[in-house]
Amino acid sequence: MFTAAGHATGLVATLLLTVTVVLGTMHAGRASSASFPRFAMHAVHRNASLLAVAFLLMHVVIAIGKPRSGLSWPVALVPYSSDVPHPIWLGMGTVALELLLAAIVTSVLRRRIGFRSWRAVHVMAYAGWPLAIAHGLGLGTNDRRLGWMVAIYLGCGVAVAAAIVRRWLSVDADRDARRAAKAARR
8 A cells, every 4th residue: 555655646746746847947938828828837837846745745754654665754855875775766756855845945935035046946956857757767666567657757758858849949038138138248
C-alpha cells in the first residue's frame, strides 16, 4: 500500500510540476488567448505549483513512513547526506523539492526581496523539473517497465520542450524594447 501511494503521489506531483513549468514558460513568453488570458494562466500556474508541493509533501511523508525504507526527515531534506539506497536519485528528488520550495517562498516575499532576486530564484527553480523527472525514472524501477509510465514521462518532456521552443520563438515587444533601450544606453 505504501509503495503504490508513494508512486501515485509522486506521479501526480510530476504531472502538476509539468503543468507548472509549461504555464510558467508560456506566461513568461506573454502567451494568451481570448479563452485563456494571461491572468488566468498565472493563476493556474500558481495554484498548480502549490498543489504540486502538497503532493510532493505527501510523497515524502509516505516514503518516510514506509516500513524498512531507511528514510527519515534529515535524509529527505539534506541531499546526499546519508547512506541510503539509490542516493543519487533520492538526492535529485530532494534538490527538486527544495528548488520548488525556494520558488514559492520567494514568490510570497517577492515585494520585499525585489523582482530581480525573485526572478533569479524562480528561474533556478525550473531546474527542479528535470531533476524530478530523473528522480522518478531512477527510483521507479518497476514503473520504468510499464509502457504507460514511460509514455507519461515522454509526454511531460514533449510538453515542456514545446513550451520552451514556443517561448524562444515568440516575439515579445516589451522584451525587445527593453533590450534595445539597454543597448542604446551603452
